[in-house]
Amino acid sequence: MPRKPSYDRDALIAQARDLFWQQGWAGTSLKDLESALNLKPGSFYAAFGSKDALYALTLERYAQDGVARLMAMADEMGPLRALKAQPHVVIDEREMPAxxxxxxxxxxxxxxxxxxxxxxxxxxxxxxxxxFATLFRRAQQAGEIGPDHDPDRLAARYQSDILGLRLSAERRDVNAVEIAEDIAADLDRL
Structure with a gap:
């Protein structure tokens, strides 16, 4: 009878996500993963199959967590307020490895x-x-933004702004909080 693993797979995926997020795919070796996850090579392969398979799981977890957090904020505060809060949330360094x-x-x-x-x-x-487009549509249906705006185009621009903000937040010479405030303020002009 096979032995039950003595580790929490979800916790290992979260740990690996943080390591990959900090160091990237090429910057994270199998030895790094085995050390961080406290797994021997055989256990690592039994649990995940390969570095790429684990990386794919971490991407999925990262994406699911991001969408779930955004939608929970929208349910709590409404779509437009969630979109306005998102720039501040994504640069809050207390919760993220990068x-x-x-x-x-x-x-x-x-x-x-x-x-x-x-x-x-x-x-x-x-x-x-x-x-993002879903939330812009919901905001439009609630009368929070004008009917003449294309939610898909707004979502593409908003995502571009968020991605740029997040990259800029890594730099020491940029005030990311001011940029986050500007992105939120731009939404009020819709």
Whole structure:
């Protein structure tokens, strides 16, 4: 009878996500993962199969958590207020191992190499953009933004602003809080 693993798979995925988020795909070796997760090589392969398979799981977790957090904020405070709060949430360094978006970092790192993980990151970014569009539609239906705006176009621009903000927040010479306030204020002009 096979032995039951003595680890919490979800906790390991969260730990690996944070390591990959900080160091990137190429910057994280199998030895780094085995050490951080406290797994021997055989246990690592039994649990996840490969570094790429684990990375794909971490991307999925990252994306699901981001969409869930955004939608919970929208349910709590309404779609437009959630969209206005999002820029501040994504640069809050207390909860994140890095400020730059893990999906964007992955896409930038691996897309030119034709790596499948870049495609996965791109799909997750498209899902996030669709979530933004949903909230812009809901805000439009609630009369919080004008009917002449295209929610899909607003979502694409908003995602671009958020991704730029998150990358800028990594820099010491940029006041990310001011930029977050500007992004939120721009939404009031819709």
């Amino acid at each position: 400020r730059a978006c893990m999906l964007a970092k992955t896409y930038a790192e691996l897309q030119s190499k034709g790596h499948d993980l870049a495609d996965k990151a791109g799909c997750h970014m498209a899902d996030m953009k669709a979530s």
